[in-house]
Amino acid sequence: MSYCLYCHESYSEAWSWEALIGLEASPLLCQDCEGRLVWIKGEICRICGRDFCVFPEQYRQGDCCFDCIRWEENESWTGILQQNRSLYVYNDYMKEIIAKLKYRGDAEVVKAFYPVLSTEFKKISRDAILVPIPLSEERHYERGFNQAKLLAVGLKKHTEIVLKRKTHEKKQSKKTREERLSQKENPFEVIDSLKVKGQKVILVDDVYTTGSTLRYAAKVLIEAGARKVSSITLAR
Incomplete structure (x- = not known):
């Protein structure tokens, strides 16, 4: 018997030879919770990894979404982010999972x-x-952990702490799209360029x-x- 990391209800794992001999990881979410996640698969934006199935055809051009085209057409941002890959669609259920992690302190769910x-x-x-996106000192103290760093642990590779967030600012989740995109000053700085150079x-x-x-x-x-x-x- 196992316990779901999200709903905390007990559940029985599906039996398989792979799980028995250790070739397949035991599920950490019950079937109900797992079933509410929407995988990003099929056609995606070449840059941001957005699932083309979840928005109208007119918002893409070739293998890019219009958001990425706008970024790439700005000389200051051309080629800055090579690509992003996300696991799940940021639907209402995923929003609840993220809220449970970030705002209700349930770090185990990650x-x-x-x-x-x-x-x-x-x-x-x-x-x-591997570089997790940092929190400000104030936000880190308030939350008790950095969710990006916790996610990075799952990649099974040493993380480098080379970025620092300069200022404590309004939560990204509370900002409008326009506020996010109109930000002028870069909130990040590199604190160890030797670890970054040529990498x-x-x-x-x-x-x-x-x-x-x-x-x-x-x-x-x-x-x-x-x-x-x-x-x-985790989500897009």
């Missing part, structure tokens, strides 16, 4: 996604350094929304000498 995070990471790059970097965060957070982080890393910056997030 472990439910370690097996799939590890698998997805191997598809992106094995020879990159491929993969940023880790919980949610890709407008892409501004990841691009601002990628920009300072590129300016510090990083060769290429991509990202992986």
Whole structure:
């Protein structure tokens, strides 16, 4: 008998030879909770990884969504973020999971996604350094942990703490899309450029929304000498 990391109800695992001999990880969510997650699969935006199935055809051009085209058409942002890959659609259920993790302090729930995070990471790059998106000191103290760093643990690779968030600001989840995109000052700075210079970097965060957070982080890393910056997030 196992206990679901989200609803905390007990459930019986589906039996298989793979699980018995250790080739398959035991499920950490019950079937009901697992079934409410929506995987991103099929056709996706080449850059941000957005699922083309969940928005109208007129919002894409070729293999890119219009959001990414707008970023790439701006000379200041062309090629800054090579690609983002996300595991799940940010639906109402995923919003609840993220809220439980970030705002209700249930850090254990993140472990439910370690097996799939590890698998997805191997598809992106094995020879990159792993950099979680940092919180401000105030936010970290308030929350007690950095959810991006917890997610990075699931990738089974040493993380490098090379970024610092300069200021304590309004929560990203409370900002409008316009506020996120109109931000002028880069909120991040590189604190150890020697670890960045000439490296491929993969940023880790919980949610890709407008892409501004990841691009601002990628920009300072590129300016510090990083060769290429991509990202992986739990949801898009």
